[in-house]
Amino acid sequence: MVQDDGMDGRGYLEKLIADSLGAGKGQPALGRQNSFNRFEIRGVAIGLVAAGALRQEEAEQILADLEVTLQRSGWLTVVRQETSATSSGEAVARRVGIERPEWRRAIEDPPTPVLRHIVPLVGRSLTIGEVTANLVILEVWSTFLALNLAHVDIDARRMRERFGPGVRWRGWDDVGTQYRGGGGGGSGSHVLFVERCTLEPGPPEQARALTLVVEHPGGQTTVPIPLPAGQQESGTDSSG
Template identity: 50%
Template sequence: MDGRAYLEKLIADGFAVPQRITLDRSEVRGIALGLLAAGAIARSDMERILADLDETLKQAGLLRVMRAEKLLGGSGSGLAGVVRPEWMRAIDEPPAPVLRRVLPLVGRTFQVGHVVENLISLEVWSTLLRLNLAHGGEDHRMTECFSQALKWKGWDDAGTQYRDAGGSGTLVQSLHARNRAFTPGPSDHARLLTLVVEHDDGPATLQIPLSDLVVDGQDN
């Protein structure tokens, strides 16, 4: 795994999502340290990227992020960073997400509490993932699956941590259709996505291949 390329893409994707313009610097640092511990990135490359991130944030005027990071001790490298033009462009003019592919999930289900959802598809965009589900019939409990009180989290086998970006839904006749979005977009190395939603009845886990690979026991 090219840890340097992955870390740079993670930062660029974070800037490219308007809702995440206050990029979580401490989260990026934690991921960078994980890559370092795994031997996927050299310390000099990690420190350079983090220093450049600091300088880009500073020049972009994201002072709230910088002040919060100072409380955590900063990057600690002592390097003088440089502004990354591509990151500044992503901040000033976030690129429109590009649809990479749509993975069909018809025939699979996902159970959250007492509600069984029918999986429709997973949209893989350049800066996000969007999971589409549906539930037929008069049972309105399916809204439990999309309650804002529920905590979703996700990760993939390439080390990307995904954030819940919310969702929306429609009701047509007795068909309840919903979607849930997660940021950032996956790297080219990712092969398996894992999503977990916390529920009073216990966590529900869903695994979705991000390629043509078939994963045994992928349904709940």
């Protein structure tokens, strides 16, 4: 029986798929296709089943639907016989999947990310080794999170080394959503270096507490961040 721990495993997996399929709006179609990792999605499904947040049959059906949707969209042309998404290698009968219209739309017409909220982080910092960065702001988008931070140092190379591509970001929230690093970028001017780290997927509306973890050669650093209630879309009125 699925544990009642407050996490909707089915909803989370389906949103993760939709967000992943729709990621990269404006980028070349081939690049978007190559960046989608269905084996990573399968791994998440296995984890959800193991944690008791998703029934095995539900996971199998969702993954079967994903495979059919990918085939009909031209994103999956080679089909290999695979075992159950949640079994330990034992061959099982494959479920018959159906195309998910919302996933097909995400592939063919990626949704434009919507800014839900902005969480100011002024006054907080993140230390990795000898480098301390100032947290600036967390952008809460419909399909991802973006953490902005800055570092003032005469040697900007140290910032790049500590917060560069070799550093792994991940996280979770209080309703069980798992976040994975989705890239980022940085820029520097004189002694100021600014970094933007993104994580996917976007948080569910009921999430209230976010924990980010940055893993680095010297260990890892944890950053707790409260999320606003409602996760409503951010408007253009700045008078308030």
